[in-house]
Amino acid sequence: MGKDGFSLVVVANRLPVDMTVAEDGSVDWQRSPGGLVTALEPVMQDADGAWVGWSGAAGLEVEPFDADDMRLVPVTLSATEIERYYEGFSNDTLWPLYHDVIAQPAFHRHWWDAYRRVNQRFAEAAAAQAAQGAIVWVQDYQLQLVPKLLREIRPDLRIGFFNHIPFPPLELFQQLPWRRQVIEGLLGADLIGFQRAGDASNFIRAVRRLTDLTTRGQIITMEGHDGKPSRHVRAAPFPISIDSQRFDDLARTPEVQARAKEIREDLGDPEIVMLGVDRLDYTKGIRHRIKAYGELLQDGRLDPSKSTLVQVASPSRENVGAYQELREHVEGLVGRINGEYGEIGHSAIHYLHHSYPPDEMAALYLAADVMLVTSLRDGMNLVAKEYVAARSDDNGALVLSEFTGAADELAGALLVNPHDIDGMKEAILHGAHMDPKDKRKRMRRLRRRVLSDDVAKWSESFLGVLSAMPSRTTYV
C-alpha cells in the first residue's frame, strides 16, 4: 500500500472469503464460492490491491485485514439489508430482470431504498482505501450505483465497472422503475465492461433511449452543468475467463488423476459419465437438462445400467422464493427418474447438493465423458472453461448452451438451445458417442482458446484500456 492508500481497489458484493468470528473474537475465514471470486483472486494476488466487500454474514463488524496477499476491507450489512439489498433487489429484482425474466422480477420500493443505501456505503469504503488518482474497479449488478456515488466523493479516481451477468434488451430493462438512476449510476464509470458485444449494445441503446446523451460507437459523451462535453465513457465487451494454467496443472496432479479414477469406480464404472456443475439457480437450465436425460432413458436411447449423470447443484440464495421452488422441482424430478431407472447399487442420477473445492471439481471434470452446460441465460459460465482447461488428455465432449457468454468463444463445443429438448437430446447422444478423432480435434481447438485467453489477459486488457483513457480534465 502507498502511503495514502492503494493504487488498485476492487469493490465487489462479496469478499473472496467467508468469515466467522469465534467466541473469543478471533476471525476465521474460508475462500467463498462463485465465478467472480475465482476470476479475480489471481489478479488481486498479483497486484498491490485492496478488496472491498461484504463478509457474507449478518451484522459482522471486522477491521480490514490481510489474507491471500491482499488487503480485505469488510463492509457490514445488517440482516435487514441482506434481505432487502442482497436477496431482494439484487437477486429477486435485478437477477431475474437481467436474465430474460426466466423468473418474475419483484419490484419493491423499500428494496430499492436499501440498494441505494448499501451502494453508498460501498462507495464510501472504496473512497477511503484509494490513493490519489488510483484505479477503482467496481464489480457487478449488486453495485451499479457505486461508480456515480464514488465519483461524487473522489473525482480524482479512474473508475471501471464490469457487469458479470447479461445486460438485458431495452424492452425488458425499461420495466425497472429506477432504470434511469441505474444508467446514471453506471455512467459514473470511465469504462464499463460487459461479457458479450450484445450486452454492450443493449446498454448503449438504453443510454440513448433513457437519457439525452449522445453516443458514437462504444463512446458516450457526458455533459457538464453548462451542457458542454465533460468526459467520455466507453462501454465495451471484455469476456471473462479463468486461471487456465492453474486448472490445467491441478488436473495433471497424481492426486486429482487418482481421485478421478476413484470417482468413476464409485459410480460403478459406467461406460458414459455425464456431468452438470451449477449453483442451484433457475438460470442454469438444470431442469431442462435432467428432463432431456430422463427422456433418453425412457426412449431406451441411453441404457441406465451403462450411463449415469452426476449433477452438482451447489446451494445458492436459499432464502429467495424462486430458488426454494427450483430446489423442490429439481429434487422431485431427480427422485422420479431415480425411482424409475435406478437399481440397487446404481443411480441414474447422482444429485449432490454440496459445494466442492477446486481439486474435487478438477477430478469431477476429468471423470466426465460429457459435460452439460445448458443455461437458459448465463453471463459467461466459467464451469465450461474449467472443464476444457482440465482436459489435457484432449478427451471429453462439451455440450454448451448458446445462451451463455462462453458460447461466443468456445467453437468446438456442441451448441444447444436448452428450450429445444429434442435438439438437446441429440447433442447429448452426439457427445456420448462422438468419434474419438473428432472429439480430440474439438477439444484441442477448445483448449487453444481457453489456455490463451485466460483471466490474466481479461484483467490486463480491461485495466489496460482503463489506464489509457484520457483523464477527465482533458475534456473540461
Ligand SMILES: O=P(O)(O)OC[C@H]1O[C@H](O[C@H]2O[C@H](CO)[C@@H](O)[C@H](O)[C@H]2O)[C@H](O)[C@@H](O)[C@@H]1O
Ligand atoms: O454471490 P452469490 O450470490 O452467491 O453468487 C455467485 C456469483 O454468481 C454470479 O456469477 C456471474 O459471474 C461469473 C464470472 O464472471 C459468470 O461466469 C457467470 O455467468 C455469472 O452468473 C454473479 O454475477 C456474481 O456476482 C456472484 O458472486
Ligand SMILES: O=c1ccn([C@@H]2O[C@H](COP(=O)(O)OP(=O)(O)O)[C@@H](O)[C@H]2O)c(=O)[nH]1
Ligand atoms: O461446488 C462447486 C461449484 C462451483 N464452483 C465454482 O464456482 C464457479 C461457478 O462459476 P460460473 O461462472 O460457472 O457460474 P456462477 O455460479 O458464477 O453463476 C466455478 O469457478 C466453479 O468451479 C466450486 O468451486 N464448487
